[in-house]
Amino acid sequence: MPKLDFWYDLASSYSYLAAMRIETIAANACIDIRWRPFLLGPIFKTQGWVDSPFNLFPAKGRYMLRDLERTCAAASLPFRLPNPFPQRSITAARITLVALDEGWGIDFTKRAFSAEFGEGRDIGERGVPTSLIAELGHDPERVLSLAESPDNKDRLRSETDAAQKLGIFGAPSFVTEDGELFWGNDRLEAALAWARHREAAR
């Protein structure tokens, strides 16, 4: 099966929309998705942004809120903007890397996005990821200790560096095996079509 990399930041509102629908449409398209959490913050910093563009540019931020309300309603997804926005997603991202190794990373990702953007809970608070780990039947202490090991911290930094080298500047982003980059939940279908077309051409 052709592969498509799904790059997301757990603080990214439009990544929430993509995460909640990618499994079904990728299965229909017979594309294998690799879930790749990373951090947008360090990438924004190299562009001179110290905050989310949705905060730096208020008209864009107001629009995003309304657009998310409409788009989530159309997808029958609950939506509630968490406070603060954006959230500190570093702990959740580190946990996700561990969980992906152990086979429950997709469940954790979706549960974290639902808590954050469906229920408006603060995933930057250590207590929320802790309770989500337990909800999913794992030992929070063990998982957090792996998540915060020096090796795992390095790994998240490497993934973020890899995202930047691929030209990623926002989330969600999708990258095909031949290096085509697609940005935004709205481009998911185009990314899947590209991955399928490339496979057919081989």
Place this chain on the structure above:
Amino acid sequence: MPKLDFWYDLASSYSYLAAMRIETIAANACIDIRWRPFLLGPIFKTQGWVDSPFNLFPAKGRYMLRDLERTCAAASLPFRLPNPFPQRSITAARITLVALDEGWGIDFTKRAFSAEFGEGRDIGERGVPTSLIAELGHDPERVLSLAESPDNKDRLRSETDAAQKLGIFGAPSFVTEDGELFWGNDRLEAALAWARHREAAR
């Protein structure tokens, strides 16, 4: 028929994509489109941008170019980035206001976008709009004199102010009669659906 305002800057690459397809899909949706040229530059300035975000943020600029190549190919539209990008669109926008009054504004808009993004010609040069006016069977001298009258210049400023008051921060944007704002060529279908739904609810 319900109305939808189509706000565009003649320098905006994604407005080219929207302009070339809006007539057909709006006709199928039974929505009346009001074509409203404006200038993004003054709005960008209030956000602290002195250039297009596609130039200020190089990764985003590189992505836009590739995304336009792919999206235009999928729509069977020619694409060639003009130099400089973005173009100075003020003269073309003033002409469009005059042409819209006279009933040939949509033709002029599409011809200007094709010259700019299909052929890579510089519409900021006075010679290009002049030749397009003539191509469309009008007298360039007469039209340019109306376009550059103080009243018409004021009108373009008023339209740009109106766009900003509506919360517009990018182009293309679509605004329904009940004030819903949709941003980007990718949101055209959602804007038409909103306009139709609103009409059905009356």
